[in-house]
Amino acid sequence: MNLFLELRRHGKLANQRNPMYEKSRFAKFWIYLMVVFWAGYLIFFGITFAFAFSEGAQEAYHVLNGGLLFILALDFVIRLPFQKTPSQEVKPYMLLPIKRSRLIDCLLIRSGLDSFNLFWFFFFVPFAILTIARFYGVTGVLTYLIGIWLLMLLNNYWFLLCRMLMGERFWWFLLPVLVYGALGAAFFIPDESPLFDFCINVGESFILGNWLTFAVTLAIIALFYLLDRYIIGKMIYGEINKVEDTTVQVKHVSEYRFLERYGQVGEYMKLELKMLLRNKICKRGLYSAGGVVLVFSALIAFTDAYQGGMKDFLVMYNFALFGILFLSTIMGYEGNYIDGLMSRKESIYSLLQAKYAIYSIGQVIPLVMIIPAIIMGKVTLLTAISWFFFIPGFVYFGMFQMAVYNNRTVDMNNKMTQRNVGTGMQNLISSAVFIVPLLLYFLLHFLTGETTTAWIFIAIGLAFILTSRYWLRNVYNRFMKRRYKNMEGFRDSRQK
Template sequence: MSLFLELRKHGKLAAKRNPMYEKNKFGKFWMYFMAVFWAGYLIFFGSTFAFAFDGGATEAYHVLNSGLIFILVLDFLMRFPFQKTPTQEVKPYLLLPIKRNRLIDFLLIRSGLNGFNLIWLFFFVPFAILTITKFYGLTGVLTYCIGIWLLMIFNNYWFLLCRTLMNERIWWIALPILIYGGIAAAMFIPDKSPLFDWSIDLGEGFINGNLLTFIGVLIAIVIMWFINRSLMTGLIYDEINKVEDTKVKHVSEYKFLDRYGEIGEYMRLELKLLLRNKVCKTSLRTVFIVVIAFSCVLSFTEVYDGQGMKNFIMVYNFVIFGILFLSSLMSYEGNYIDGLMSRKESIYALLRAKYILYSIAILIPLILMIPAMATGKLAVLSCIAWAVFVSGCVYFCLFQLAVYNNKTVDLNAKMTNRQNMGTGLQNLIAGAAFGVPLILNVILVSLWGQTVTAWILIVIGGGFILTSRFWLKNVYLRFMKRRYKNMEGFRDSRQRA
């Protein structure tokens, strides 16, 4: 216990002493604000479901308990954009007489006690108070909520296992797909699936405080704990020892870019950065998976047939690539910024190359949404309009961050790298890059309809695309005025060996 408290204290001190601590205060405020917002949102839905399920042939809590598996699946998916694998600077402690397993145990304890595992209680507590107290009193509410919390801890370790494996090999995505696919088949193929009854009995066991039910969940948590401990131990030491650094299977030269001169050279550099480094590859894979999933659900199901959700998915698919990579503009280059600054106007060429490459990348979500356009779920003109608007107006906003970003993002460290939140300006612009287009779309559509809105977006986006040389030059000149301050920040925030 003393080791846990000491390492937790070290973690807090390390965060406060980080040169980016002051810039992260706005990011922390924004995270707290969003946490309060979603807590209120879940409380509202928990109360609404309690009244909606009441009055039927089956008690409301039985109806909800029969769908506990669906809530766990939703919780699993929600963790991808919001929760990272537990990280901690373990390198300094490896030189001390501390067992490696105790260090890993600290990571897992911290992950299990993460506040994210409590967020669903804002849904279940009001639901339980309204539906369970009249039969089982406050004791039933308390034991039920403890059981739900334990399920979320189990889901946390299950997510951690899948996310860690997928970070190493993307093919591990087949593991949750097979598991959840098997569960779906077992639930919907038989006329009367026993899984629904099992889910109801599980919730009933929590409400009654059944000791065997709690022991079963605890055993499942312990099993996932040991699997994660074994996996993380091997991966952390492989990373620290640089085991994979010598394994080069294929070298791509992208010779077709030679014809574009210096711009082509920096486009080649950007492609290698995205496709060879662990952090970039993981982010790229995650975005592809999410965009493909959204596109398939929209194209081949009726889940998101509402006009609001259609617009949300369309905007999300186009904007997410830019938000993920351009909100950290120049932060990856912070690892080798000194070399870039040694050549005249190399930063300007780099910015142009990035803009061209990410504008071309807009074609990827456009192609992925062709089935949705073919089925009539999305209008072709609207998709083209958003592609033009994002590559013009939204990218213009995101490229302004190149002037102010001065924090280096480590390209390879995953398990041993301390994950820091983005600066306040990054969070603000990234949030606006997604939220403002959605609001703008609602306003324009309500005033003039889909077709006129699409043409307005094309005109605005096209204007920024045609003037891209001028505003990129402006970004470059402002960056050069701050170059010494930025270079100092890049150097200070690099991970020390």
Template sequence: MNLFLELRKHGKLAEKRHPMYEKGKFGKFWMYFMGIFWAGYLIFFGTLFAFAFDGGAKEAYHVMNSGLIFVLALDFLLRLPFLKTPTQEVKPYLLLPIKRNRLIDFLLLRSALSSFNLLWLFLFVPFAIITVTKFYGIWGVFTYCVGIWLLILFNNYWYLLCRTLMDERIWWFLLPVAVYGGIAAALFLPDKSPLFAWSIDLGEGFITGDWLTFAGMLVAIAVMCLINRSIMQKLVYNELNKLEDTTVQVKRVSEYKFLDRYGEIGEYIRLELKLLLRNKVCRKSLYSITALVLILSLTISFSDIYDGGMRDFFMLYNYIIFGILFLSPLMSYEGNYIDGLMSRKESIYALLRAKYILYSLALIIPFALMIPGMITGKVSALMCTAWLLFIPGAVYCCMFQLAVYNNKTLDLNTKISSRQNVGTGMQNLISGAAFGVPLLLFFVLKTMFGKETAPWILIGIGIAFIATSKWWLRNVYCRFMKRRYKNLERFHDSRQK
């Protein structure tokens, strides 16, 4: 335990000494604000579900427990854009008499203590207080919430396993696809699925404090931890010894000759494509997000799982995930070669324009994948067009402001043994706002003007921002240049040594 406390102390000191610490404090304040907002949102739904499910043939908590599988699936999806694999700068500790396994254990423990694992309690605690206390008292509420936390903790390690494997080999995305596809088949193909009954019994075991249920959860969590530990230890060894550097060979080099006709902008689009496709971290992220968009598009188009209000949620998720993943660390990957970019006049402005054009064109991918849904009538063609124009307009305008403030270099090939990812409060704030604000705006417009008029308003806003993109990109560039020496120094300080 002393080692865990010492490592945590080192992490806190590293964060305070990091060049982005002052900016991180401001970002963390807004993260806490957004956290309070989403907590209130979940409390509202927990109270609403408690009264909505009451009065039926089953008790309200039985209805809620039957949907625990859906909560876990939603929790898995929400983690994808916001949570990465835990990291720790391992190299300095290898000179000390510390076992590598202990460092991996610290990463797993830190992941378990993440505040994200407590998020769903804001939904279940008020629900349990209203529905469980009248039958099982306060003790039933306590054991139920502890059981839910253990379930989310297991889901955290399951997500960590999938994310780690997908970061190494993109084909591992088939693992969660197979698991959730099998669960969906088991839920909806039989007339009376045993999984619903098992989910109800699991929640009942939590409420009654059944020791076998809690013991089973602890065993499942321990098994998942051991699997993660074994895999992460192997990956850390590979990263520190640079094993892939001696085994990977470039078989085909593409120069993207068709971009020559676009001059300087084409040259920087070529640079961005090489960044995405030739570096381990960027390439794995690109493949993972493309696979996720494909799965969600097919699910929305050919199933009834996301009918109702959830369809709007996941349709927006489909469009905005590219921007959240690649624009929130804007200029951070370029920190590895920022000196070369700064040596040419207005090269940063050309780079920003190239990024804007490329990631705006990337939205054609989710739009094309939603065409089957438009044909089957599952989604509205007008709504898809509205997001296609609104996101590269208004949302990307907000995301590109991060180019001014991001000044931490992100490693292009190291995942687990890199420095701890600190000082990203502003990134998380803007990423969360980029996802939450458009959805909230759409519901407000739909309530005020109707569902037929709201998409047209979003289209108008999007076109206005796209038409003025040169001006606000120029503004971002000028503000970046005013901070260029400060940012350049911090890019140098935060490079992986």
């Protein structure tokens, strides 16, 4: 426990010494504001759900318990953009008499105690008070909430397992797809699903404080904990000792000569493509994002599980995911060689143009993947085209503002042993990418209808795309005014 507290204290000190600490403090206010908003939304939904099923044949908590697996699946999806793999700068502690396994335990305990695992309580607490307290009293509410927390903790370690495996090999994304596909089939294919009754029994066992149910849940959590511990240990060993996978042979190296016609911008487009397709960390992120977009597109096209607002969220998510992954830390990868970039006149401006071109063209990928949903009539062609223009227009305009303020180098090879590179501002921008477009879409959809909303989004997107030359120049000029401060931050945050 002393080691855990000491590492936590070191982490707080490192954040305070972070070059972006002041901007993070500003962003935290807006993050807390959004947390309050979503907490209020969940509280409202929990109260509404309790009253909506109060007159049914089954008690409301039986209905909710029957869908616990759906809530856990939704929680898994929500974690994808917001929860990162836990990391710790391990090298300084290797010189001390501290076992590596204890450092890994601290990482996993910190992940388990993360407040994200309690966020669903804003929904479950009012729901439990209104539906469970009158039958089982305060004790039933407490034991039920403890059981829900254990399920979220289990989901946390299950998510970490999948994320780490997908980081090592792209094809591991099939693991959660197969698991949730099998669970979905078990729910919907039989006329009377035994899985639904099983979930009801688990929820009721939590309410009754059944020790066997708690013991089995804790045993599953321990199993995922040990699996995560083993995988993190292997990843840390490989990163510290620079163990490379020598089984992969490069048979063909593309030089992207077709981009040479675009001059200096074309050269930086080649640099960006090489970074995305050859660098280990970027390539894994690219493949993982592609897998998620493919799965969500298939769910929209071939199932009826996601309709209404959830469908709109998934469509927008598909188009925004690539930008969130790579543009929230824009200039972070370039921090490894920023001195070379600054030695040439206006190279940063050309780099920004190249990045904008690459990620805008990349929107073709989710557009192609959404075609089956368009053919099946689940998504209109006009809606898909509106997101195709709106994301690289309005959303990328906001993401590229981070190029002015990001001054934290992102390591290109290490994931588990790197410093914590996330900042409040980056988290704020990433959250805003989801919230602002959806709120604007729902508001316009309510006021004007789907067709008019799509045309408005196309107009907004095209306006920002056609004026990109001017606002990219503005970003470049502001970056150059801060260049010495940013370069100092990039140098100080590089891995030694």
